[in-house]
Amino acid sequence: MINKVLVANRGEIAIRIFRACFELGIQTVAVYSQEDEGSVHRFKADESYRLSSDKKAVAAYLDIETIIQVAKESGADAIHPGYGFLSENTEFARRCEEEGIKFIGPSYEVLDMFGDKVKAREAAKKANIPLIPGSDGPVNSLEEVIAFGNEAGYPIIIKAALGGGGRGMRVVRSEDEVAEQYRMAVSEATKAFGSGEAYVEKYVEGPKHIEVQVIADEQGNTMHLWERDCSVQRRHQKVVEVAPTVNMSMELRNRICNSARDFLDSVDYANAGTVEFLLDGEDFYFIEVNPRVQVEHTITEQITGVDIVQTQIRIAAGETLEEIGLPKQEDLPLNGFAIQCRVTTEDPNNNFFPDTGKINTYRSPGGFGVRLDAGNGFQNTVVSPYFDSMIAKLITYGTTFEDTVAKMDRSLREYRVRGVKNNIPFLRNVVNHPVFQNGTANTVFIDNTPELFN
Numbered sequence: 001m002i003n004k005v006l007v008a009n010r011g012e013i014a015i016r017i018f019r020a021c022f023e024l025g026i027q028t029v030a031v032y033s034q035e036d037e038g039s040v041h042r043f044k045a046d047e048s049y050r051l052s053s054d055k056k057a058v059a060a061y062l063d064i065e066t067i068i069q070v071a072k073e074s075g076a077d078a079i080h081p082g083y084g085f086l087s088e089n090t091e092f093a094r095r096c097e098e099e100g101i102k103f104i105g106p107s108y109e110v111l112d113m114f115g116d117k118v119k120a121r122e123a124a125k126k127a128n129i130p131l132i133p134g135s136d137g138p139v140n141s142l143e144e145v146i147a148f149g150n151e152a153g154y155p156i157i158i159k160a161a162l163g164g165g166g167r168g169m170r171v172v173r174s175e176d177e178v179a180e181q182y183r184m185a186v187s188e189a190t191k192a193f194g195s196g197e198a199y200v201e202k203y204v205e206g207p208k209h210i211e212v213q214v215i216a217d218e219q220g221n222t223m224h225l226w227e228r229d230c231s232v233q234r235r236h237q238k239v240v241e242v243a244p245t246v247n248m249s250m251e252l253r254n255r256i257c258n259s260a261r262d263f264l265d266s267v268d269y270a271n272a273g274t275v276e277f278l279l280d281g282e283d284f285y286f287i288e289v290n291p292r293v294q295v296e297h298t299i300t301e302q303i304t305g306v307d308i309v310q311t312q313i314r315i316a317a318g319e320t321l322e323e324i325g326l327p328k329q330e331d332l333p334l335n336g337f338a339i340q341c342r343v344t345t346e347d348p349n350n351n352f353f354p355d356t357g358k359i360n361t362y363r364s365p366g367g368f369g370v371r372l373d374a375g376n377g378f379q380n381t382v383v384s385p386y387f388d389s390m391i392a393k394l395i396t397y398g399t400t401f402e403d404t405v406a407k408m409d410r411s412l413r414e415y416r417v418r419g420v421k422n423n424i425p426f427l428r429n430v431v432n433h434p435v436f437q438n439g440t441a442n443t444v445f446i447d448n449t450p451e452l453f454n
């Protein structure tokens with residue numbers, strides 16, 4: 001049983017979790033940093049506490065001990081970490097357990113394995129999941145990188161072991177560039193992730209990014225909830241996501257989805273997780289596991305009817321997939337299509353630099369086939385420079401991909417955000433582009449399509 005959930009997060013995902021708790025009859029606790037005094041998420045919970053440490057903005061949401069203290073004082077018996085912040089923090093999960101607070105996510109042993117991409121690769125290899133050719137474990141010197149490049153052939157990609165969010169990766173196209181790129185990769189990784197450990201992989205040209213949503217209970221039952229196509233990216237960060245993949249055969253879909261499920265089953269995974277792959281033609285290769293709820297979980301919910309956040313909470317409360325009422329794997333629905341656009345206050349005409357300030361006009365889209373998961377996308381809210389620039393996720397769903405695209409275009413046209421610059425016109429260009437509409441967009445589609453910026 002879980003009676004009260006503290007959400008160690010902000011913005012749209014905090015609100016998403018509060019909504020799930022409300023529907024389950026569970027009490028909710030919000031936390032917020034000083035800078036988030038006007039942030040909407042704090043008004044959407046039953047109780048709300050300012051994180052009264054001397055830590056500012058992002059650092060306040062990373063302050064493990066203060067958050068645990070609030071949980072204890074408010075009587076929360078579980079913590080949902082959302083995504084980002086402490087969601088993949090082994091130490092946080094361990095401290096929660098020590099204090100008798102249920103961490104809504106996988107065990108800290110699993111977090112530890114998947115927080116480090118080198119360890120994750122090793123686990124995937126053990127489970128016979130296809131891997132991109134890469135170094136065996138971390139690379140420790142420039143010579144090792146060069147040796148790999150010569151053996152595997154260029155281009156190659158250097159990745160920070162602890163990297164995430166599209167950061168900490170460098171593509172190297174020839175031996176001349178290796179020294180400089182390796183130096184930059186290590187220095188960036190040290191700064192951003194506190195460790196310069198890196199490994200190298202063959203760089204796949206123009207793949208699709210396909211990821212499988214998996215859900216597992218604490219009794220060892222594991223199932224997949226089909227896949228998502230998250231190929232539309234800018235600088236390795238997702239911008240528009242689609243479920244399921246357009247024009248993918250059921251044979252290939254089943255192969256990818258089953259291998260993701262079997263992999264997480266083999267490591268005794270519990271709760272929600274995503275296995276990410278690159279798809280090159282009919283071949284797929286493991287890249288990483290995200291052991292948490294993802295930004296784009298929404299589109300999977302739309303095509304399967306499964307509420308992923310409610311399921312996470314009920315799994316943490318000890319229920320089995322069957323008790324939760326999930327269908328059997330072979331009966332899992334695959335209904336129509338869903339698209340998600342990440343609406344941000346980034347300015348596409350200024351290198352996507354995030355804009356800040358007051359939203360003085362806000363009119364949200366609605367109607368048949370539209371879902372809006374908004375964070376600080378509301379009239380008169382102030383978008384601060386301290387946090388992620390995403391203000392809302394706009395999701396549309398329909399029976400065919402064509403209809404779902406039409407609904408997205410229509411919704412983006414209805415959407416009015418004034419006072420801060422935003423990427424809505426850019427998103428319209430993406431969903432109206434023939435490459436997106438015929439389902440062939442790959443991970444370099446945005447980078448290689450200058451007309452999207454018109």
Ligand code: ADP
Nearest residue numbers: 163164165166167201202203204209236287443
């Ligand atoms: P992060 O943890 O930062 O999200 P990922 O390993 O998931 O990093 O990779 C993010 C994106 O980077 C992928 O979706 C893909 O576009 C690109 N990428 C990663 N590895 C490769 C590779 N070996 N070849 C080509 N592209 C890659």
